Amino acid sequence: MASSFALLLSLLSIPLLSVSSASSDSVPDFLQCLSHSSLPSYPISEAIYTPQNSSFSDVLQSYIRNLRFMTPETPKPLVIVAAKHESHVQFTVICAKTHGLEIRIRSGGHDYEGLSYVSSVPFVVLDLSNLRSISIDIANETAWVQAGATLGELYYGIANESNVHGFPAGLCPTLGTGGHFTGGGYGAMMRKYGLSVDNIVDAQLVDVNGRILDRESMGEDLFWAIRGGGAASFGVVLSWKINLVRVPETVTVFKVERTLEEGATEIVSQWQEVASNLDEDLFIRLGLSSVNATGGGKTIKASFSALFLGQTDRLLALTNESFPKLGLQKKDCIEMRWVESHLFWFDIPKGTPVDVLLNRIPKFQIYLKRKSDYVKKPIPVEGLEVIWKAMIEIEKVGMAWNPYGGRMSEIPASATPFPHRAGNIFKIQYSANWQEAGINVTNNYLNLTRELHKAMTPFVSNSPREAFLNYRDIDIGNSTEGGFPAAAVYGKDYFKDNFERLVHIKTIVDPDNFFVHEQSIPLP
Ligand SMILES: Cc1cc2nc3c(=O)[nH]c(=O)nc-3n(C[C@H](O)[C@H](O)[C@H](O)COP(=O)(O)OP(=O)(O)OC[C@H]3O[C@@H](n4cnc5c(N)ncnc54)[C@H](O)[C@@H]3O)c2cc1C
Ligand SMILES: *[C@@H]1O[C@H](CO)[C@@H](O)[C@H](O)[C@H]1NC(C)=O
Ligand SMILES: *[C@@H]1O[C@H](CO)[C@@H](O)[C@H](O)[C@H]1NC(C)=O
Ligand SMILES: *[C@@H]1O[C@H](CO)[C@@H](O)[C@H](O)[C@H]1NC(C)=O
Ligand SMILES: *[C@@H]1O[C@H](CO)[C@@H](O)[C@H](O)[C@H]1NC(C)=O
Ligand SMILES: *[C@@H]1O[C@H](CO)[C@@H](O)[C@H](O)[C@H]1NC(C)=O
Numbered sequence: 134m135a136s137s138f139a140l141l142l143s144l145l146s147i148p149l150l151s152v153s154s155a156s157s158d159s160v161p162d163f164l165q166c167l168s169h170s171s172l173p174s175y176p177i178s179e180a181i182y183t184p185q186n187s188s189f190s191d192v193l194q195s196y197i198r199n200l201r202f203m204t205p206e207t208p209k210p211l212v213i214v215a216a217k218h219e220s221h222v223q224f225t226v227i228c229a230k231t232h233g234l235e236i237r238i239r240s241g242g243h244d245y246e247g248l249s250y251v252s253s254v255p256f257v258v259l260d261l262s263n264l265r266s267i268s269i270d271i272a273n274e275t276a277w278v279q280a281g282a283t284l285g286e287l288y289y290g291i292a293n294e295s296n297v298h299g300f301p302a303g304l305c306p307t308l309g310t311g312g313h314f315t316g317g318g319y320g321a322m323m324r325k326y327g328l329s330v331d332n333i334v335d336a337q338l339v340d341v342n343g344r345i346l347d348r349e350s351m352g353e354d355l356f357w358a359i360r361g362g363g364a365a366s367f368g369v370v371l372s373w374k375i376n377l378v379r380v381p382e383t384v385t386v387f388k389v390e391r392t393l394e395e396g397a398t399e400i401v402s403q404w405q406e407v408a409s410n411l412d413e414d415l416f417i418r419l420g421l422s423s424v425n426a427t428g429g430g431k432t433i434k435a436s437f438s439a440l441f442l443g444q445t446d447r448l449l450a451l452t453n454e455s456f457p458k459l460g461l462q463k464k465d466c467i468e469m470r471w472v473e474s475h476l477f478w479f480d481i482p483k484g485t486p487v488d489v490l491l492n493r494i495p496k497f498q499i500y501l502k503r504k505s506d507y508v509k510k511p512i513p514v515e516g517l518e519v520i521w522k523a524m525i526e527i528e529k530v531g532m533a534w535n536p537y538g539g540r541m542s543e544i545p546a547s548a549t550p551f552p553h554r555a556g557n558i559f560k561i562q563y564s565a566n567w568q569e570a571g572i573n574v575t576n577n578y579l580n581l582t583r584e585l586h587k588a589m590t591p592f593v594s595n596s597p598r599e600a601f602l603n604y605r606d607i608d609i610g611n612s613t614e615g616g617f618p619a620a621a622v623y624g625k626d627y628f629k630d631n632f633e634r635l636v637h638i639k640t641i642v643d644p645d646n647f648f649v650h651e652q653s654i655p656l657p
């Protein structure tokens with residue numbers, strides 16, 4: 134911390150220029166401010182990309198994970214600062230604030246609505262992908278992870294040191310820990326260990342004054358807010374300290390698919406009754422999609438994909454006892470190491486070297502739209518029939534139902550900003566993926582996704598209609614219904630009763646609303 138203290142002193146000597154209104158006119162002053170602030174041993178010039186730089190597009194696009202926001206029409210940043218040192222983050226905050234420029238903070242770039250690198254106002258992208266070191270302390274079962282590290286790098290790094298440790302986080306290895314953790318972070322160990330945020334014990338954050346704070350110096354309120362409330366409303370996360378969790382040397386995965394003709398409705402009915410009450414070692418995710426039936430026409434395919442923190446025999450005994458309608462058999466079960474299970478979710482065959490987890494760039498890119506919902510009571514068979522009909526009509530939008538319960542129900546709704554705890558049996562993700570460019574194609578998929586979400590209204594939570602922050606959805610609050618400001622709507626849907634506390638903390642730590650984006654925590 135000594136070096137950051139010295140840095141602080143040097144920051145204080147920056148002349149405070151009067152704040153100008155946000156526009157591209159401020160860019161020369163902003164750049165000058167950065168170059169004046171640079172520390173000799175960590176020149177910031179190497180981190181700055183303006184549109185004139187031949188690498189500008191590559192640097193921008195290398196962390197765009199939705200082709201919808203990679204079009205010529207997509208608004209581009211005025212400048213990208215791809216920080217190579219913590220001081221670059223500090224100076225970007227100070228200089229952007231001084232010169233009235235908004236910033237967008239990006240770690241892994243998976244935001245479903247591109248809010249980490251797109252805006253309709255003039256903005257600077259502060260990219261953390263180069264700050265990606267991971268330091269694992271197996272003896273103490275902890276790790277420090279920088280915001281730009283991916284989940285794949287973290288999982289690989291843990292497994293490289295221990296075959297009985299892991300961390301509960303998302304299924305997709307290219308997610309950045311910066312955005313993923315601060316939005317909650319769930320994965321296949323959620324029922325046993327909760328969310329990523331439930332296992333974070335410290336953090337380093339650059340605040341609105343450019344100071345580097347840790348848990349002690351930021352205080353428990355701010356530390357609470359960044360664990361699920363979206364840190365981009367409060368500061369820039371540099372790194373997280375996490376508690377590792379225990380995993381068995383051998384875990385078991387399976388994927389069982391059934392169509393309506395093969396009894397899917399009955400199995401889905403039973404899944405709803407049992408999935409959130411099963412042994413915490415078992416997570417069975419249900420995927421639903423409309424597919425061609427073998428005999429012609431359309432049907433629904435239900436895919437049950439699971440991670441079990443144990444071996445096949447105990448798994449079969451469990452499903453036989455609690456979920457007999459699934460008809461799980463020994464031949465469906467594949468035993469492997471925990472780290473290998475991260476390949477299974479992407480249908481990568483067992484035996485593939487796990488260093489594929491170190492690939493930061495996905496194999497292919499798609500256009501996509503996501504939405505979410507929470508379900509608190511099982512949907513009766515007549516309801517399922519209504520849903521199947523809607524899905525078959527809409528055809529191009531699938532769903533993933535993720536079971537809750539277990540550890541998720543034990544953690545109080547106010548322990549972190551993430552409020553969807555006891556009482557939820559599962560979360561729905563709506564998903565549309567497509568490959569063709571064009572505004573009409575896009576509008577069609579957006580419309581279809583909203584149509585399915587609308588058709589689900591009778592079966593899901595209401596007042597508020599709860600939604601998961603990490604499944605960012607710009608539709609929430611974007612209607613004049615009820616006359617509420619958008620923030621009052623997305624604030625309640627994402628955070629329920631925790632929203633007021635987030636607004637209160639925002640008021641204290643960022644009273645001028647510097648850390649702003651299209652769905653940030655507002656001032657009161
Ligand atoms: C293919 C795919 C699979 C997914 N699977 C899962 C899953 O299994 N579980 C799950 O929970 N979610 C999942 N998600 C959602 C994912 O967790 C969120 O999109 C998450 O925000 C991504 O983090 P990121 O750093 O990659 O994204 P970014 O786009 O970089 O950031 C997302 C948000 O966090 C903010 N942010 C990023 N870094 C920082 C920082 N250092 N400090 C402050 N604010 C920051 C951004 O400004 C933005 O608001 C998935 C998304 C995709 C595209
Ligand atoms: C682009 O920016 C990078 C980083 O600041 C710099 O190293 C590089 O020399 C620049 N290239 C050009 C062609 O300006
Ligand atoms: C790790 O644990 C040991 C023993 O409990 C302790 O002495 C040490 O300070 C810890 N190290 C860190 C980095 O916390
Ligand atoms: C794996 O572990 C070895 C030995 O501890 C270490 O040298 C190496 O850097 C580690 N690799 C990664 C990617 O963590
Ligand atoms: C489903 O059938 C239609 C024709 O009815 C065909 O165009 C389409 O490619 C089929 N889809 C799949 C996934 O086989
Ligand atoms: C499943 O349960 C049935 C009886 O309910 C029993 O006969 C059978 O042996 C069990 N199978 C397993 C794998 O436990």
Ligand SMILES: *[C@@H]1O[C@H](CO)[C@@H](O)[C@H](O)[C@H]1NC(C)=O
Pocket residue numbers: 571573
């Ligand atoms: C898109 O839809 C509009 C309105 O229906 C139509 O006028 C236009 O021709 C379509 N564009 C393309 C490229 O299909």
Ligand SMILES: *[C@@H]1O[C@H](CO)[C@@H](O)[C@H](O)[C@H]1NC(C)=O
Pocket residue numbers: 527577580581584
């Ligand atoms: C949206 O989709 C629904 C269902 O397919 C359709 O009836 C409606 O016409 C579509 N609306 C628009 C604006 O495309």
Ligand SMILES: *[C@@H]1O[C@H](CO)[C@@H](O)[C@H](O)[C@H]1NC(C)=O
Pocket residue numbers: 607608611
């Ligand atoms: C909100 O909806 C309006 C009308 O449908 C649309 O024009 C606008 O682009 C939407 N805003 C966002 C941020 O999506």
